[in-house]
Amino acid sequence: MHTTTIEFGDVVDDRFGGKALGLAELTRLGLPVPTGFVIARASEHPLPDEVTDRFAQMQAAGAAPVAVRSSATGEDGVEHSFAGQYDTVLGVDSAEGFAAAVRQCAVSVGSERASAYAGDDAATGMVTMHVVVQRMVDARAAGVVFTADPTTGRRDLVVIDAIAGLGEALVDGTAVSDHLVLTSDGTPAVREVGDVPVLSDEEVAHIRAGALRAAQHWGRPMDLEWAIDRGGQLWWLQARPITTLPGDLNEMDTPLAGPTHVYTRCNIGEMMPGAFCPLTASVSGYAIDYAMQMTQVVARAQERYDKPWLQVGYFYGHMFLNMTEGTALSSGILGNSLEQFSMSICGRVIDELEPKPPKPFLPKLVNTVRLTSYSLFAGPAIRKLGDRIAAFEIPAGRDPKQVLRQLESGVDLYCYVTLVHVRSSSRAAVGANVLESYLVRAAVKAGRDENEGQAEAARLMAGAADVESAVMVDELNAVVRAIAADDVAAERFLAATPADAVTHLRSTDDPGGVALREFLVRHGHRGYRELCMRDPAWAEDAEGLGSMMQVMLQSARNPTASAAARRNVDVPESRTVGLLARLAQGGARGREETKSKMALMAHRLKLGYRHLGEVLADSGRLPDADLVFFFDRVELPRVVGDTDIGDLVRRARQRRDALPFQQSLEFEDVAVGRPEPIVRRPPSTLDADQIMGRPASRGIAEGTVRVAKSIVDARDVRPGEILVAPVTDVGWTPYFTVIAALVTDIGSSVSHGAVVAREYGLPCVVNTLVATQVLETGDRVRVDGDRGLVTRLV
Numbered sequence: 001m002h003t004t005t006i007e008f009g010d011v012v013d014d015r016f017g018g019k020a021l022g023l024a025e026l027t028r029l030g031l032p033v034p035t036g037f038v039i040a041r042a043s044e045h046p047l048p049d050e051v052t053d054r055f056a057q058m059q060a061a062g063a064a065p066v067a068v069r070s071s072a073t074g075e076d077g078v079e080h081s082f083a084g085q086y087d088t089v090l091g092v093d094s095a096e097g098f099a100a101a102v103r104q105c106a107v108s109v110g111s112e113r114a115s116a117y118a119g120d121d122a123a124t125g126m127v128t129m130h131v132v133v134q135r136m137v138d139a140r141a142a143g144v145v146f147t148a149d150p151t152t153g154r155r156d157l158v159v160i161d162a163i164a165g166l167g168e169a170l171v172d173g174t175a176v177s178d179h180l181v182l183t184s185d186g187t188p189a190v191r192e193v194g195d196v197p198v199l200s201d202e203e204v205a206h207i208r209a210g211a212l213r214a215a216q217h218w219g220r221p222m223d224l225e226w227a228i229d230r231g232g233q234l235w236w237l238q239a240r241p242i243t244t245l246p247g248d249l250n251e252m253d254t255p256l257a258g259p260t261h262v263y264t265r266c267n268i269g270e271m272m273p274g275a276f277c278p279l280t281a282s283v284s285g286y287a288i289d290y291a292m293q294m295t296q297v298v299a300r301a302q303e304r305y306d307k308p309w310l311q312v313g314y315f316y317g318h319m320f321l322n323m324t325e326g327t328a329l330s331s332g333i334l335g336n337s338l339e340q341f342s343m344s345i346c347g348r349v350i351d352e353l354e355p356k357p358p359k360p361f362l363p364k365l366v367n368t369v370r371l372t373s374y375s376l377f378a379g380p381a382i383r384k385l386g387d388r389i390a391a392f393e394i395p396a397g398r399d400p401k402q403v404l405r406q407l408e409s410g411v412d413l414y415c416y417v418t419l420v421h422v423r424s425s426s427r428a429a430v431g432a433n434v435l436e437s438y439l440v441r442a443a444v445k446a447g448r449d450e451n452e453g454q455a456e457a458a459r460l461m462a463g464a465a466d467v468e469s470a471v472m473v474d475e476l477n478a479v480v481r482a483i484a485a486d487d488v489a490a491e492r493f494l495a496a497t498p499a500d501a502v503t504h505l506r507s508t509d510d511p512g513g514v515a516l517r518e519f520l521v522r523h524g525h526r527g528y529r530e531l532c533m534r535d536p537a538w539a540e541d542a543e544g545l546g547s548m549m550q551v552m553l554q555s556a557r558n559p560t561a562s563a564a565a566r567r568n569v570d571v572p573e574s575r576t577v578g579l580l581a582r583l584a585q586g587g588a589r590g591r592e593e594t595k596s597k598m599a600l601m602a603h604r605l606k607l608g609y610r611h612l613g614e615v616l617a618d619s620g621r622l623p624d625a626d627l628v629f630f631f632d633r634v635e636l637p638r639v640v641g642d643t644d645i646g647d648l649v650r651r652a653r654q655r656r657d658a659l660p661f662q663q664s665l666e667f668e669d670v671a672v673g674r675p676e677p678i679v680r681r682p683p684s685t686l687d688a689d690q691i692m693g694r695p696a697s698r699g700i701a702e703g704t705v706r707v708a709k710s711i712v713d714a715r716d717v718r719p720g721e722i723l724v725a726p727v728t729d730v731g732w733t734p735y736f737t738v739i740a741a742l743v744t745d746i747g748s749s750v751s752h753g754a755v756v757a758r759e760y761g762l763p764c765v766v767n768t769l770v771a772t773q774v775l776e777t778g779d780r781v782r783v784d785g786d787r788g789l790v791t792r793l794v
Helices: 018-029 049-060 095-110 112-118 201-218 278-298 323-332 338-346 361-376 379-390 400-445 450-460 468-484 487-495 498-506 511-523 542-556 575-618 625-630 633-639 646-663 730-737 752-759
Strands: 004-007 036-040 066-070 088-092 131-135 139-146 158-164 178-182 188-192 222-229 234-241 262-264 312-315 318-322 670-672 690-692 694-697 700-707 722-725 741-744 764-766 780-784 789-792
Touching: 004 049, 018 131, 018 201, 018 234, 036 049, 049 095, 049 131, 066 095, 088 095, 095 131, 139 201, 158 201, 178 201, 201 222, 201 234, 262 323, 278 312, 278 318, 278 323, 278 361, 278 400, 278 575, 278 625, 278 633, 318 323, 323 338, 323 361, 361 400, 379 400, 379 575, 400 450, 400 575, 400 633, 450 575, 450 694, 450 752, 468 487, 468 511, 468 542, 468 575, 468 730, 468 752, 487 498, 487 542, 498 511, 498 542, 542 730, 575 625, 625 646, 633 646, 694 752, 722 730, 730 752, 741 752, 741 780, 752 764, 764 780
Parallel strands: 700 722, 722 741, 741 764
Antiparallel strands: 004 036, 036 131, 066 088, 066 131, 139 158, 139 222, 158 178, 178 188, 222 234, 262 318, 262 670, 312 318, 690 789, 694 764, 700 780, 780 789
16 A cells, blocks of 8 residues: 555544544544544655645645644554654644654654564564644643553543643653542542642543543543643544553452442451452352351341352452341341441441341340350361361362362362351350450449440450460461571571571471471461462461561560560459450350361362362463462363363453452442442541551550551561551461551451450550551551550650
């Protein structure tokens, strides 16, 4: 094809570049686009007459000056944008300038920056330069709009950047723009504007509406350029797909149980912190939902197991509890109000939660006896768990269909183990709630603050013998002390990388090596996010375990550091309080024991699924073994089958790309309807320097803050610091031998962090909601575990 002109209306595919196609589609969509045309196969040679004549027609019609912009093949397409790689010339108003501008764009196809970006295509001459010529808008304002947030990957946000005048200053970075982020209903979530906003609310609404119309037309998130002329007319200058987005963050979302249902990250956020791969959701999330539904069945809050994802929801890769479904218990049994239910889950009364109609007294009495008996007499089931789990053989065969059948039977067992854990947790909650209620009433009756009753209950719940998570920390501390006793071994351990340090120690017959091997036999299945099918347990995570042990070893060798030790709790004078305290302690012990068994079953399943991934990768069904974790369980029969799974593999890869984006999302503790991530969370403090939470372990400590939003961040903690985290599960607890106090965004008096903090006498405040947002590493604070108050010190 020779150099010629093409009208926008005649462009029907991307043979003339993505920019030309984008303008053509916008025109067909009926959105206002400045007049113009396309020069096909632009080159550095003199322009033919038909091209110069077309430019002259635009000049005669008053369309000068014009912008001359590249529209190379592959540019502004689905895979690549090439933004800024080729040249653009603005303000062209003469024939000579026009010819020079076209030549400049044509030559830029071979520029160093474009060749580096295009790679092999440029090297082999596969890129053809076409040029878009378009009337320039005398812009009062200009900018870009994204119909999804390219930073977070969220497709429910619209992002607008606007500046006064031409948009080039925005593109080249020489001007600071107004920045707006709009939610799905058009409400501004972020509004960063100057003293005089560039856009009116009406103009923002028009830009959003046009952009969403374009995105609907293309069927995918779009990046569009726009300008508003001096007369207030909105013009669309460019449209291209956003090429930097991961897979849809909501692709695997579970059905919403109800538009007014209340969902929370509290409680489940401690057990399942962060975002999880789809396989974890369809294994661990499914098991938790099953166990909670079956508990409702026992209490006759529902007739039978209904369907998956009734008690638990999976949104944006995160797990949520459906509190609305849970209220059936509080309306159907005695002594459990909606307020108590809210407090047990979220640490506060949830005003948005509506009670279900109460049942008559007699059915309530019968249901209460059934549920209480079911919870309190879980002992025999708990004692048999170990043998039942040991009987499950981790798949080792090479037939993927057989491996999957074994894993499915393992999921059935996992559901049972989880149900026993829920029974045990219910027993723990009964003891804790009764003790706390009794002491709070006593405090109020004596004219004291109810926080004193809560704090006293937290103190009395400490000291239970053989609490699994605390014993585990004691035994790891013993390993560290064995290493510290040998200066040579200690120096070698600290000098190595964390992974090498643990790997070498496990291979030695030194006292530390023997102790470590014994520790891993008993506790190697535990770890951070231990119910995740993808994340390794301590036995396989030498890097994570080594980092934690190095922090503990540095503390143990520091003569000025006082080692944390489990404390004894005085026996209460009141026989009633003593009985209630023993009941609460026994519940905590059982809860931690069954949580360990649940983690053990999850560990055996994750080893099995990892093996399945390796078998499928070796056979060529999957490109790599890790991808197995990004399928739903219901998809795996097709994956191990004989049909083509190319599309399914592509989607699994997109889900894997989406996980880091999902991991960065944060949520309010409670949501009505579908949970939506927080765009920017305003501090909700008592004042600028005080944060109120829930007291979980008594005592007062002052120190320097270490904000750790992930277990990786916690590796930087230093002895005596105040650890501030979103939530802590069992994988964090070995750090409790080093820190001076603990503060978390979510949590309750029976969460893992609270239990172990009490055992070690660490002041602990949970459920602050905002501590990780308000506090920064290096701040100096006072943690008051008696009142649930964190104060920033000057």
